Every structure is written in C-alpha cells, then in structure tokens.
Amino acid sequence: MNVEIIKIADGIAKGLCVSAQDGEILFQRIKDNIDQGKKICLSFEGVTDLTSAFLNSAVGQLYGKYTDEQLKDIMLAPINGNPDDLNLLKRVVDRAKDFFKNPEPYKKAAEEELGDDGE
Amino acid sequence: MKTRINSLPTDIRGFERIIRLWHNSQLRRDGLLEVDMSGVEWMDANMCAPFGAVLYSFKAKGIIRLSGMRIGLRKALSVNGFLANFGFDVPRESDLEGTTIEYQRFERGKSDAFKDYIDMHFVGKGIPRMSEALHKKFRESIAEIYENANDHSSSSLGIFACGQHFPNENRLKFSIADLGIGMKQNIFDKMGFDLPAKEAIKWAIEKNNTTRQPAEGKPGGLGLKLIREFIGFNGGKIQIVSDRGYWCYQNSKESLRTLNNSFPGTVVNIEINTADTKSYRLLSEVDPRSIF
Numbered sequence: 001m002n003v004e005i006i007k008i009a010d011g012i013a014k015g016l017c018v019s020a021q022d023g024e025i026l027f028q029r030i031k032d033n034i035d036q037g038k039k040i041c042l043s044f045e046g047v048t049d050l051t052s053a054f055l056n057s058a059v060g061q062l063y064g065k066y067t068d069e070q071l072k073d074i075m076l077a078p079i080n081g082n083p084d085d086l087n088l089l090k091r092v093v094d095r096a097k098d099f100f101k102n103p104e105p106y107k108k109a110a111e112e113e114l115g116d117d118g119e
Numbered sequence: 120m121k122t123r124i125n126s127l128p129t130d131i132r133g134f135e136r137i138i139r140l141w142h143n144s145q146l147r148r149d150g151l152l153e154v155d156m157s158g159v160e161w162m163d164a165n166m167c168a169p170f171g172a173v174l175y176s177f178k179a180k181g182i183i184r185l186s187g188m189r190i191g192l193r194k195a196l197s198v199n200g201f202l203a204n205f206g207f208d209v210p211r212e213s214d215l216e217g218t219t220i221e222y223q224r225f226e227r228g229k230s231d232a233f234k235d236y237i238d239m240h241f242v243g244k245g246i247p248r249m250s251e252a253l254h255k256k257f258r259e260s261i262a263e264i265y266e267n268a269n270d271h272s273s274s275s276l277g278i279f280a281c282g283q284h285f286p287n288e289n290r291l292k293f294s295i296a297d298l299g300i301g302m303k304q305n306i307f308d309k310m311g312f313d314l315p316a317k318e319a320i321k322w323a324i325e326k327n328n329t330t331r332q333p334a335e336g337k338p339g340g341l342g343l344k345l346i347r348e349f350i351g352f353n354g355g356k357i358q359i360v361s362d363r364g365y366w367c368y369q370n371s372k373e374s375l376r377t378l379n380n381s382f383p384g385t386v387v388n389i390e391i392n393t394a395d396t397k398s399y400r401l402l403s404e405v406d407p408r409s410i411f
Contacts, residue, residue, distance in 0.1 A: 014238050018262035019230030020270065049237075049259050052341035053266035061337035075411035086405045092341065093410055099329075099338035 003076065004038045006030060008047055008058070015048035023057025030062065039074050044081035052092055059089065060096035068097055120147065121186075123155040127162040127170065129292050129388050131376060134169070134360045138380045141173040150181030157187030164283035167201045167222040168294035169360075169386045172279040174205060175224060176298055176383070195219075199281060220282030220293065225265075227277055227299075233265045236280065249291075249393040256349050256399055257291070257391055263342035264295045264387045270339065271330075272299025272384060289394035290355075298384035301362040305330055316364030317375040324359075324366070346389065352399070355391040 006029060009015040012022050030040055042059075062071055078086065122143040127133040144152050152174075162170075174183050183205060188196070194212055196202045201222040202209045220240050225232050241258050249257075261280070268278045274297050282293035303319035306312050309330035314322060322328055324347060329340025347368055350357045356369040361384070365376040 013234065016234045016237060016258075016262075018234060018237070018259065018266065020266055021228075021230045049255060049262060051259055051263045051266060052345060053263060053270070053339075056337050056339055056341070063338075064333060064336050071411050077407035078410065079407070081407065083404045084399065086407055086410065088345075090405045090410045092338075095327075095341060096338045098327075099331075100333055 002038045003041055004033045005041045005043055005079075006033065007043045007045055009045065015046045017047050017054045018049050018051045020053045020057040023054040023059075026054075026058035027061055030058065031065065034062075034066070034074055039076055041076040042078040042081075044078060044085050047081075047085060050085050050088055052088060055089055055092040056096070060092050060099075063093075063096040063100045068101070120149065120151070121153045121155050123158055125158040126160045127166040129163045129166055129294070129358065129390065131365055131378070133163070133166055134358075134365065134382065134386065135379055137166070137169045137173055138360075138378060138382050140170075141176070141383060142380055144173060144177045147177070147181065151184065152177045152181060153184040153186055155187050156185055156192065157189075159189065159192055162192055162195070163292055164195050164199050164201075164219065164222075165281050165292040165294040165388065167196065167199060167281040168279045169296040169382070171201060171204065171222055171224065171281070172276070172296040172298050172384065172386075175279070176276055178205070199283075201281070216286075218284040218286060220284070222281040223279075225278045225280065227269055227272065227274060227297075230266070230269065233262070233278075233280075237262060240282075248286075250396050250398075252397070252399040253353070253391070253393070253395055256353070257293075257389075260346045260349055260389060261293055261295065263346055264389070267342050267387075268295055268297040268299070268385065271302075271305055272297035274299030274384065284393070286393075289392055290390055291393050292388060292390045294386060294388040296384060296386040301364075301382070301385055302359075303362045303364065315377065316362035316381070317366060317377055318364070320359050320361055320364045320366035321373070321375060324368075343387075349399075350389060350391070352397060353391050353395050355389060357390070358388045359385065361385040 197209045197212045198214050199219045199222045237258050276298045279296045284291045302323050303316040306319050324343050331339040359366045360382050363378045363381040365378050367374045
C-alpha cells in the first residue's frame with residue numbers, strides 16, 4: 001500500500017496551523033497525493049495551535065471533491081494528535097460530510113427556525 | 120468641529136459611544152475630526168480596536184486630533200501603540216506591567232501578519248499568566264475570530280485588534296473589529312433571510328448555520344460556535360456588535376439588544392477568566408480510526 005505521511009505543520013512557522021490560507025496549501029498537497037493514488041496519513045507532529053478555519057480549508061473541502069466512501073478508504077488514522085486536535089478534526093469532518101451531502105436541509109432547518117422565532 | 124466621547128468600557132455603552140463617533144465623523148465636511156476625550160474617565164484598552172477602526176476610516180479623508188486626554192489614558196494608549204499608529208508624536212512607553220496586547224491593524228487577506236502577532240504576544244511568553252491549555256484555547260479563539268473577519272468582511276480598510284490583561288480581576292479582554300459587510304447584510308446576500316441585526320448575530324452563532332454554499336467548495340461556520348463553547352467552560356464572556364445588533368453570552372445566557380445606531384462592520388470581543396486552571400481535555404476522546 002502506497003501511503004504518504006503528511007505533516008500538517010510542515011512549512012508553517014511555529015506550528016500555528018490557524019489560517020485558511022495555510023489550510024489551502026495543505027489541501028492541495030493532500031489532493032495531489034490522492035490523485036497520484038496514494039493513501040494519506042496526517043501527522044499532527046509540530047502542531048501548536050489549530051483552528052476550524054484551517055481544517056475546513058485543508059480537510060473539509062476534500063468532501064466536495066471525493067465521496068465519503070473514497071475518503072474513508074484513502075484517509076488513514078491520523079498520528080501524533082492530541083485529543084483536542086483530533087476532536088476538532090472529527091467535528092470538521094462530520095460537518096463537511098453533512099454540508100456536501102445535502103445542504104438543503106441546513107437551509108430548510110434554518111428557515112423553519114427563523115419562522116418560529118420571527119413571529 | 121469637535122465631537123466628544125465619554126468613557127469606553129467593553130459593554131453596550133462603550134459600543135454605542137464608538138458608533139456615535141462614527142456617525143459624527145461621517146458628517147464632518149471640513150477634513151478635521153477633533154475628538155474631545157476629556158470625558159473619558161476610563162477606557163478598556165481592547166476597545167482601541169473598534170475605536171481605531173472608526174478613526175482609521177476617517178484618516179483617509181482628513182486629519183484626526185485627539186484632545187483633552189487624561190495622563191493615565193495617554194500613557195495606556197502610548198504603551199499599546201495606539202497613538203503612534205495614528206501618527207501622534209508621543210514617545211512609545213514600555214509595558215512595565217506586561218499587561219498590554221498591542222493595537223494593530225492588519226490588511227485583509229494577510230493571515231501571516233496575524234500569526235506573527237500571535238507569536239510575538241503569546242507563544243511561549245507566559246504573559247498573562249495562565250495555564251498552557253487556556254493559553255492555547257485563547258490563541259486559537261482569536262485566530263478563529265480573525266479568520267472569520269478575513270472571510271466575511273470584504274473590507275479594504277483592514278482588521279483591527281487590541282487586547283488588555285486586567286490581572287487584579289483575572290480577566291483578559293481582546294477585541295477584533297472590521298468595517299466590512301456586517302452579519303445582517305451577509306446573511307441577506309447569501310441566504311436571502313432579512314433578519315433584524317441582533318437575530319442575524321444569533322443565527323450566525325447557532326449550530327450548523329453558515330452562509331457558505333457548497334458551490335464555494337468548502338464548509339464553514341464552526342469558529343464562533345467553538346468559541347462560545349470555550350467561553351462557556353471558561354466562565355468568560357463574548358460580545359458581538361454588528362450593524363444595529365448586539366449579542367452577548369455570559370454565564371450560559373444569551374442576551375440580545377438593538378442598538379441606537381449601526382456599527383459599520385462587526386466587532387467581536389472575548390473576555391476570558393485567566394485564573395481558570397481546567398485542563399480543557401474533553402470528556403470523550405476520539406478514536407483516530409473513526410474520524411474519516
């Protein structure tokens with residue numbers, strides 16, 4: 001099995017993985033490797049700070065390019081992550097799955113909620 | 120013509136006063152904005168972010184003069200770099216007490232500059248004194264707020280940040296302001312919901328709500344929810360002002376108000392309890408094998 005270990009914090013000063021801009025660069029790296037047929041193992045080594053803005057760009061948008069099933073197969077269990085960072089990644093992934101799978105319920109639910117509150 | 124401003128605490132009164140200043144500044148036709156600050160008995164230094172945003176928006180049109188400042192205030196605004204940022208010829212005093220988080224304006228889209236700011240003021244500095252877990256949560260929170268402003272504001276005027284530690288109260292206050300498209304307008308433009316401004320803020324904070332569309336390629340809208348969770352655990356406070364809306368979360372309670380006038384953008388202020396020693400380790404750990 002051809003596995004690429006990608007260090008999330010590579011090239012990011014002080015391990016501050018916080019900006020969507022840096023997340024975008026990581027996304028391209030992951031995508032390039034996926035398109036070469038590789039499986040991906042993300043490493044959290046060196047990550048100091050982490051935001052949902054960074055992870056939405058880096059990982060969340062993968063769910064707009066590939067199916068859940070494909071990513072389940074391609075993305076291996078991340079390594080060197082602390083519980084907080086893994087939890088944030090999980091939340092970003094869960095949200096991305098829902099968001100791309102069927103965005104209409106989000107909008108409908110919001111409209112219904114507003115209808116209830118707004119009257 | 121002079122316009123007068125009174126004390127600027129980090130609450131609805133302070134925000135209303137800054138908004139009034141902005142509206143007054145828009146009426147100036149003589150190219151001079153003189154702000155009489157003799158009535159400012161107290162100013163939370165973090166309020167330099169929205170105050171600076173308003174002054175900056177006038178800067179391109181004319182000259183700004185701040186008059187009547189009391190000695191203590193002048194010193195505080197010198198220490199945090201606010202006065203120097205507006206070209207006032209005041210020697211920069213050093214932060215002997217280590218409680219200042221510098222006032223700074225950032226160009227929109229320049230995330231690296233904000234990362235440098237976090238690095239310079241927070242990483243490994245131990246100032247203010249708080250647990251490493253809390254420090255990390257705080258840094259991540261302000262980065263989320265900055266990224267949110269970067270993403271939504273669409274303003275060429277930039278993003279403004281400032282903070283202050285109040286060691287006697289074990290509080291750290293930090294504000295980020297922008298003069299871009301506010302939440303109400305953004306939600307209307309993207310979602311078609313015409314909400315009162317305070318409801319628009321509430322909507323943006325609610326679980327699962329986002330103005331992002333799948334066609335934009337990536338999901339969003341998680342940052343402010345995470346901050347609310349963190350502030351809830353920490354016993355802090357979060358306040359958001361956008362357009363005529365004011366939203367506050369403290370002690371597990373939300374409060375919403377409609378302001379007298381509209382702020383031409385968004386201000387987010389977080390206030391954390393620095394004495395908090397919780398580990399912030401989550402109760403349920405995630406199995407790495409079940410993430411994707």
